[in-house]
Amino acid sequence: MQLTPFVKTESPNPDPKRYPMPFTRLEIAVMSLVDGELQVLLARRAEAPYAGKWALPGGVLRIDLDASLDAAARRVMRERLGLDLPFLRQLCAAGGPTRDPRAPWALSVVYRALVPAETVNPLAGKRIEALAWRRVDDAIADRGLAFDHSTLVSRAVESTRAEVERLDLPVGFLPEQFTLGELQSCCEQLLGRRLDKSSFRRRLADRQLVEPVEGAMRTGANRPAQIYRLRAD
Amino acid sequence: MQLTPFVKTESPNPDPKRYPMPFTRLEIAVMSLVDGELQVLLARRAEAPYAGKWALPGGVLRIDLDASLDAAARRVMRERLGLDLPFLRQLCAAGGPTRDPRAPWALSVVYRALVPAETVNPLAGKRIEALAWRRVDDAIADRGLAFDHSTLVSRAVESTRAEVERLDLPVGFLPEQFTLGELQSCCEQLLGRRLDKSSFRRRLADRQLVEPVEGAMRTGANRPAQIYRLRAD
DNA sequence: GGGGTTAGTTGCACAATTCAACGAAGTGTA
DNA sequence: TACACTTCGTTGAATTGTGCAACTAACCCC
Known part of the structure; x- marks a missing residue:
């Protein structure tokens, strides 16, 4: 173990109150398969900035309410979408001085959720005019999306595809039994x-990864299929 | 218990809500292979909190200096370690009210760097008593590490192993030619x-992924080996 | 009962990976 | 010089995994 002598250049202990901190938000990329295509849930903004534009649903971090980033994401999801979903995953963080005109520096921690399409009824929540499913390719290509959200959608899609590629099951897309x-x-x-x-x-x-549910079969127009569920591990 | 409030610039449509924002830091997990083992660079803290304890080198986000999170991580690395390295990768963000006693709510964005062990000779930096390589298993098991940094080290190791598993080369570990x-x-x-x-x-x-360097051979006690370098792509 | 459709399995050709061996090219030593 | 020893680099056989196609099964509908 190699040790190096202390070299002090100048500044004292950083006082948290001395530095202005970034405007910190959570953004949620809720994705689903709708009409056989990968779609992402977008919210039309009711207020400036970007009033009338589409954006990922999100909200400000509330240090008085949130016990962690994960908890903050769940709260935002509950407030904006009325959902309380598992399978929330932190994707990445983005930050910079030009991301949000309301603040000199904005930081967003981006989460991803996979849901069965039926779960979300596009209805308005707090400060949202409308919710709509949008094909991910369209959302990524659309320069009219608010903030840098088309970039964030792109990252969410990439990482989700990569997961499925290595057979991490996209379990969120399906109901408990399938x-x-x-x-x-x-x-x-x-x-x-x-x-x-x-x-x-x-x-x-x-x-x-999965186990059959004994005796449970999905019946329909054709031969019944065994019903499975995720194995707990 | 008031943290630095979000400072608003002039904006055409002011956001009525002003929330205290988290104390935001960057932490860097610099990893290397030292003596044939995966080790992580730890810094002994010169000041409270956790004075004398070991922690990941890190620093406060400076919204007046940093053009992005990546740039902030590079700045912190330069200031603390005197290094300017490529292969910095954002790993995750952690946040919560109990992570840092200096602030009611602390958020850290964690970056990872892989370096050849020799690179970190000029070990000197701001507000650091000493730097040392530590075996990752020890660092993860050590409950005496400052903050939640043993958890962060654990995440860094996991993600690095997973990358190598799918043959994302840990190129940072090696010099330019190998x-x-x-x-x-x-x-x-x-x-x-x-x-x-x-x-x-x-x-x-x-x-x-790699290409031979024409005519360059590594000579030694045994048969010479072709020298390679990363392919530019 | 026959046609159509989906569920679920099986056999096989082919591709990829593992394991083991081999020759090549250097050093060190008797 | 001869030979042991080590690492480099390649090759071939054995094993494993994947993709393709065929096949049977079970249901509905007509």
Whole structure:
């Protein structure tokens, strides 16, 4: 273990009150498969800045309310969307002086949620005119999105695709119980290509990610399918 | 118990809500292979809180100096370690009311850097008593680390191992030029298991990640080895 | 009962990875 | 000089994994 002598250049202990701190927000990229396509939930802003523009739903960090970043994201999601969802994942943080005209420096911690499409009824929440599902490719290409949110959507999509590619199941997209056909179709829509049925099932079996629900079958127009659920581990 | 309030610039449509913002810092997990083991660079704190304790080198976000989070991380690295390194990667953000006794709510954005061990010779920086390499397992297990930094180290290690697992090369660990044997050995030390030489080389060739430096050979006690460098892409 | 559709399995060709061995090229030593 | 020893780099066989296609099963509908 190598030690180096203390070299003091100048400044004293940083006093938290001496430095202005960034305007800190949480943004939530709620994604789902709607009409067979990967879509993201956008909110039309009711107020300036970017009034009338579409943005990711989000909100200001409240240090008096939030016990952690994760808790803050859950609170924002509850307030804006009326949802209380698991599978929230922190994606990244973005910060800079030009991100938000309201502040000299704005920092956003971005979370991602995957939900079954039915879960969200596009209805207005606090300070939101409207909610709508939007195809992710459109949202990424749309220069009219508020703030730097089209970049943030792009990052959310990339990381989600990468997860499915290595067969981290996009479990949030499906309800608690599902058939293997539904699971496979969900992955295929995300990746934009077909997967082989036998090897898909082989991999699932090897990794023991799901387990059949005894006796439960999904009936329909054709042969019934075994219903599965996530294995607790 | 009032933290620095969000300072508003003039804005056409003022946000009526003013919230106290979190004490925002950058922490850098500089990792390297020292003596064949994965180690992390820790700094002994010269001042309270946690004076005398070991912590990740870090610093306060300066909205007057930093054009982005990445730039802030580079500045902190320069100030604390006298280094200006590429391969800085944002890992995650952590936040909460009990993370730092100086502030009612502290947020840290954590970055990771991989460096060749030799790089960190000019060890000197602001407000740091000493710098030392520490085995990552020790740092993670050590409850005496300042703040929540042993948790942060743990996350840095996990994500680095996962990257190497999918053959994102830990290029930072090696100097600009290296032999394939050195590269493989570096990955093996990170993963803690031996890799197969032929398939390691085959994957490298397939992905065209490295290219030989014509005519350059590493000579030594045994057969000389071709020297490689990263391919620009 | 027959046609159509989806569920679930099986066999096989092919690709990828692992394991083991080999020759090449240097040093050190008798 | 001969030989042991080490690492480099490649090659081939054995094992494993993947993609493709066929097949059976179970249901609905007509």
